[in-house]
Amino acid sequence: MKKATVRDVASKAQVSTATVSRVVHGQRVRPGVKERVEAAMAALQYRPNLAARNLRTNASGIIACVIRGLLMPELSPFIRAAESELRAAGYTLLLASSNEEAETQKELIERIMRQGVDGLLFTATSDEGNVLKNTMENIGLPTVLLDREADFLADSSVVDHQNGIRLAVDYLASLGHRRICLLTVPQSMRPGRERVLAFNHALAANGIAADEAIIQDHFLDGAQAALGVAQLLESANPPTAIISGGMTLLSSVLRATNMLGRKIPQDLSIVAGCDSELAEIFTPSITTIRWDVWQWGTISARLLLERIGAKAPLEKRQWIMPTELVVRNSCMRIHR
Structure with missing residues (x-):
């Protein structure tokens, strides 16, 4: 069976090759067009050559997320929300854990930089002193710090x-x-x-x-x-x-x-x-x-995507997640 091409997909979906390209790259198209193109791709068993695209654009299509530990179920909504937002923009999320260890974190960051990811969501093991500042100065790629601060050397999304x-x-x-x-x-x-x-x-x-x-x-x-x-x-x-x-x-x-x-x-x-x-x-x-952990993940991903896609330098930004107290049944009045 002859391997399907972009032209074949465009013909079957009755769109231009440029529109097929936009769908493949996760860019916005008119309502209904994305579904039509994806149906044509499935019918023709078309698989875009992302590796070739990455060579042409000098982009990997991968976003790394480094967190303190994986045994944190409360972070699950954050990861799912960020992954959903990034996937819609054509990116794959790579998740890694530092296991609370500074040396492991250092090795992970170095490996991520060698692999040429396009951006980083990052919960550092510490943001005290100059350690995180030095790390941020050496990273050299779009980054959003998660509940950490580094004197506005990177964007951050933090909790109040x-x-x-x-x-x-x-x-x-x-x-x-x-x-x-x-x-x-x-x-x-x-x-x-x-x-x-x-x-x-x-x-x-x-x-x-x-x-x-x-x-x-x-x-x-x-x-x-x-x-x-x-x-x-x-x-x-x-x-x-x-x-x-x-x-x-x-x-x-x-x-x-x-x-x-x-x-x-x-x-x-x-x-x-x-x-x-x-x-x-x-x-x-x-x-x-x-606080809304799902919203936190969504906003963090959007901050990163805006930084990656910026045509001109942006000022470093910080998003603060509001908090509230939810009163349930675990506290009682005491009398002295």
């Missing part, structure tokens, strides 16, 4: 963690809690710094002395965090409420309370730092700080 933490502390304080614990990732990452800053400000605004509260800002590993929470709950002056700031820390808090036989909210009130299916279906359902 400060607002979420303020809302959580205000809510717990309104229920009479003063011995509140903030559990978060290290302050070497933007989310940790933002949460700690907002936590201290919110304590002061509610008349809670800093030494009444607890900040645990050194947990990444779930097992380590569960052990730390268990130790806190068994201490002489345990917290009456915990804010589990971070995508993966709620399970650690629940594991610790289960291990010790503590009841929620009778023995401990909990606010999760990120909404999730676990928070929604757990009994009792968990009050959470929520």
Whole structure:
């Protein structure tokens, strides 16, 4: 069987070869045209030679996404939304994990640069000091930082963690809690710094002395965090409420309370730092700080596509995802 050509597809779909090319490259066409061209391609078993296209355009058609870890179900909507947006524009998403290790991250970035990807979505293991700044200066390709900052050396899409933490502390304080614990990732990452800053400000605004509260800002590993929470709950002056700031820390808090036989909210009130299916279906359902993770993925991909397609230099941009408090059943009023 003779191999089908672009001309064959154009003839069958009754469009121009330029229109077929636009469909193949993921560009916009009139309503109904895309479906007609794709039907013709399927009928003729036409397979575009993307490798040849890449040689001509000096583009790979691949976008890399490097995140801290793959065992984060809360990130699934972000990945699916970004992948959908990029696929519609003709790109394939390549997903990789640094596993929280700076050396692994460095090797991944070097490998990605050698492979010649067209852009990068990037959650760095740290954005403290000059490490991330140096990395960004060496990358040399369109990049969107995910909840990280590097003095506007790249576009970024970040979460308003400060607002979420303020809302959580205000809510717990309104229920009479003063011995509140903030559990978060290290302050070497933007989310940790933002949460700690907002936590201290919110304590002061509610008349809670800093030494009444607890900040645990050194947990990444779930097992380590569960052990730390268990130790806190068994201490002489345990917290009456915990804010589990971070995508993966709620399970650690629940594991610790289960291990010790503590009841929620009778023995401990909990606010999760990120909404999730676990928070929604757990009994009792968990009050959470929520932002639209799907929208976050969509906007991050669009920022990157705009950067790739820019005909003239663009100012570095930052998109801030708003947060809200979703009150469920995991907190109760205490009386002193």
